[in-house]
Amino acid sequence: MTSLRKNLAVLLLFLSASPFLHSDLSSHAASSPPPATRPRIIFMNDLSSDDNFEDDYLDNDNHSSLPEVVHTMKTTKLQLHTQLCQHSPCLENQEPCKLISKRTGCLCPGFSAANEPPHAPRIHMLQPISKGDNRGKIEVQWCAPSSVVSAYKVLIEGSEALEFQEVSRRGLIGFLEVGTKVCVEAVNSAGHSVASDFSCTRYDPPEFADHKLLAGVIGGGVALLLLLIIAALILWKYQLRKKAKRDSADGLGNPSYSTEGTL
Structure with missing residues (x-):
């Protein structure tokens, strides 16, 4: 019986102290700082427009579901026209390179x-x-x-x-x-x-084609003249030898012939 009274006293004491415990827990919860949030991330879907975008936030409780990032490429005029302008610095009375570049989008050399x-x-x-x-x-x-x-x-x-x-x-x-x-x-x-x-x-004057032709004609004429002289000499020597042989043959043809008379 005494132990039962002690248990009832402890139970009454606990019930009387429970409102203070509840208020202490509530005040602790109210004074604790709010959970930290992650910074806002902006994902741009189109680089060609400054107004087409949307704000996305990461969920603190679900880190596995992240928004998909869409990568877009913007082709610039510089990428389309990378060839040099058809403009020669050695030709005169040409259209200025700046006008050609403005009309066609080509690239001019740096000035x-x-x-x-x-x-x-x-x-x-x-x-x-x-x-x-x-x-x-x-x-x-x-x-x-x-x-x-x-x-x-x-x-x-x-x-x-x-x-x-x-x-x-x-x-x-x-x-x-x-x-x-x-x-x-x-x-x-x-x-x-x-x-x-x-x-x-x-200044170093070049050799003209007509000068070369003239030199060739002169050289050819001199060579032809030398050939004619050589041929004439060969023919003259041939005639001399032929005549000498003929004279020798005429003297040996009649052995009884003598300048002193007949035998």
């Missing part, structure tokens, strides 16, 4: 700035004119540099410089002596190019 002196042009050739009124005069041809150019100057050793337009790639410079130095210089508002090994050359 130095307009406020920098131009690079040196490259001499293509020095050749004499073979036909027309300027026959015998020398023409210089050059290729433009990758720079902004407003004019070209041809510098001739011992003569005054000749100026040509920016679209020019050739110029008539008159008569030159063999070994004369000729340089082509590019000019713009910032200055002029510096002479180099490929922008200067010395």
